[in-house]
Amino acid sequence: MTDRPITILHTEASEGWGGQEIRVLTEAAVFIKHGHTVTIAANASSEILKAAPAYGMPTVAMPLRSKGLGAVRAMRRLLADMRPDVVNTHSSIDSWVVALARLGLKPRPRVVRTRHISANVPRNFASRWIYRHGCDFVMTTGEAIVEQLTADGFLPKERVASVPTGIDTDRFSPGDSREARRALGLPEDAFIFGIVATLRSWKGHAYLLDAFAAANVPNSRLVIVGDGPQENNLKTKITELNLADRVTMAGRQSDVVPWLRALDVFVLPSYANEGIPQAVLQAMAVDLPIISCPIGGIPECTAGLAGVTLVPPKDAEELAKALAGAPRAEPTPGGRRSRAVERHSLEGMYRAVGVRFSNPTT
Numbered sequence: 001m002t003d004r005p006i007t008i009l010h011t012e013a014s015e016g017w018g019g020q021e022i023r024v025l026t027e028a029a030v031f032i033k034h035g036h037t038v039t040i041a042a043n044a045s046s047e048i049l050k051a052a053p054a055y056g057m058p059t060v061a062m063p064l065r066s067k068g069l070g071a072v073r074a075m076r077r078l079l080a081d082m083r084p085d086v087v088n089t090h091s092s093i094d095s096w097v098v099a100l101a102r103l104g105l106k107p108r109p110r111v112v113r114t115r116h117i118s119a120n121v122p123r124n125f126a127s128r129w130i131y132r133h134g135c136d137f138v139m140t141t142g143e144a145i146v147e148q149l150t151a152d153g154f155l156p157k158e159r160v161a162s163v164p165t166g167i168d169t170d171r172f173s174p175g176d177s178r179e180a181r182r183a184l185g186l187p188e189d190a191f192i193f194g195i196v197a198t199l200r201s202w203k204g205h206a207y208l209l210d211a212f213a214a215a216n217v218p219n220s221r222l223v224i225v226g227d228g229p230q231e232n233n234l235k236t237k238i239t240e241l242n243l244a245d246r247v248t249m250a251g252r253q254s255d256v257v258p259w260l261r262a263l264d265v266f267v268l269p270s271y272a273n274e275g276i277p278q279a280v281l282q283a284m285a286v287d288l289p290i291i292s293c294p295i296g297g298i299p300e301c302t303a304g305l306a307g308v309t310l311v312p313p314k315d316a317e318e319l320a321k322a323l324a325g326a327p328r329a330e331p332t333p334g335g336r337r338s339r340a341v342e343r344h345s346l347e348g349m350y351r352a353v354g355v356r357f358s359n360p361t362t
Contacts, residue, residue, distance in 0.1 A: 006357065007037040009084040009109075011075075013064040013093035016228075017047035017252070018198040019278045020116045023141070023165045024048065024090055025055045030166070030350045032056065041078065041094075054254075067096040075101035079109060086357045087111045089135065099134030111135040112356055117273040118145050118296035123154060131155055139163045139356050141275030142297025161356060164276045164301065166349025169341045172257060172285035180261040186248065191220045191327050194263040196256050196279045197270075199228030204269030204293070204313070206230075206237060211269075211319035213241045217327060220246065225259050227252040260286045265326045268292045271313035276301045276344075285340040287333055291322045305339060306332035 008031060010024050025048065028038045042049045044061035052059045060078065063071045075097045079087070087102075087109050089095040095113050102108050113135040121127050131138060131154070138160045140146050146162050149155045181188050193212065197203040205224065212222045224234070224247065231249075238247050253259060260266065266283035267290075274296030281301065283290055289307040292298050302308040307329070311318040 005035045005037065006085040007082065008039070008357065009078070009082060009087045010038065010040045011062070011064065011087060011089045011094035011098055012040065012042045012046070012048050013091040013097075014048070015043050015046040015065075016198070017051070018200070018228075019165070019275075020090060021048040021051070022278060023114075023116065025051060025057060026166070026168075026346070027349060027353060028057055029055045030346050031353075034350060039082065039084075041075075064094050064097060067093050067100070071097045072100045076105065079105060083107060084109050088357070089113050090116065092130075095130055095134060099130055110137075110357075112137045112139055114138075115140045115145055115149070116275050118142070118148065118275060119273050121149065121154070123152070128154070132159075137161075137356055139353070141165055143300050144297050145275055162297075163349065163352040163356065164297065164344055165278050165281065166344055166346040167278060167281050167285060167340065169285045169337075169345055172260070172282045172340075174287045174337065175257070175261040177261055177264075180258045184250075184258055184262055186223070186262050187221065189219065191217055191264050192223055192262060193217075193220065193265050193267050193323060193326070194223035194225065194259065195267050195269075196225040196259065196282070197268060197277075198226050199224075199230040199234060201230055202270060202272040204271055205234050207269050207271075207314060207316045207319060208267055209234065209237050209241060209243065209247070210316035211323055212247070213243055214316065214320040215323035217324060220327075221248060222246060223248045223250060223259065223263065225250045225253055225256055256282065257286070260288065263288055265289045265291060265323075267319075267323070268298075269311070269313065269319055270295050270298070274298060281340055281344045284336040284344075287337040289326065289329065289332065290336070291319070291326070301339075301344070302336075305336050307336060 031038050039058045041060045041062040089098050140162050143162045146160050150157045178188050266288040276297035291309045293313040294310045309322045
């Protein structure tokens with residue numbers, strides 16, 4: 001990373017909220033802390049623009065709901081006025097808009113595309129063009145995504161690198177569980193499982209509810225932190241399973257640290273679309289035992305750690321067995337937090353991203 005301050009434009013077409021948007025804001029805030037100029041361009045009604053002021057983030061509203069001519073023209077004007085050194089794109093539509101907008105532009109900004117999720121990229125002409133010619137380099141949030149993009153020659157290995165998300169390991173740290181439970185109104189004597197994730201189908205909440213009901217761990221509770229499109233479906237399922245008095249739907253929380261500290265075990269039964277989930281890293285930093293699935297970058301960030309159980313995705317029966325065995329498991333403190341601190345700090349992410357911004361073809 002050069003010592004010279006650079007100007008960075010992040011673009012994000014997504015209007016929702018989740019780990020991807022948090023990664024963008026967290027990464028941008030670290031670069032501002034180090035003296036760089038950073039702006040986020042997104043749709044006016046997007047959740048990322050609403051959240052940006054809390055991160056001290058300058059923003060600009062842009063029409064990024066489609067890759068039409070109006071959006072391309074607006075982006076071209078922004079690039080010409082702002083003259084960023086690097087444009088970091090994060091979703092499909094904004095990647096296309098930026099790629100088309102910079103054609104023939106002088107000076108032409110470098111473009112780094114971040115691939116956040118492990119969903120398959122189509123092997124067609126359009127995808128090949130946008131990944132090979134619409135950007136100068138591709139960053140991913142895990143090695144599994146690098147392998148997915150390079151194994152069949154879709155992208156040359158020298159044009160892709162994994163830069164996992166960093167978390168604030170000072171803020172995400174172990175704490176007094178009973179104190180956290182008292183503050184949150186949770187029972188101090190219960191065995192508490194918990195998940196922190198946007199309520200999307202592929203996060204596996206429905207399978208978790210089935211498994212929690214089947215495991216029937218004595219004096220146990222399940223805490224679900226997050227909001228999203230599956231909220232009503234999950235509430236209906238909770239009622240159908242007669243779990244209303246054992247499940248806490250906490251909604252979206254601006255600070256999830258107390259909720260993590262209140263847990264005995266963190267559970268994330270995702271079955272698709274994961275890079276390295278921030279929630280898993282946060283749980284590691286709080287030094288919680290973890291039950292998850294071998295999806296995306298989850299195996300690579302938890303490999304060799306004690307207190308981590310990976311079960312087959314979409315398998316409520318195996319998940320129930322893991323939940324049932326959790327209260328009897330021997331304590332394994334220390335290793336998960338050490339891994340998070342060593343490999344997933346904010347400063348580590350800053351240095352790794354900075355290399356790609358400064359040398360996007362290496």
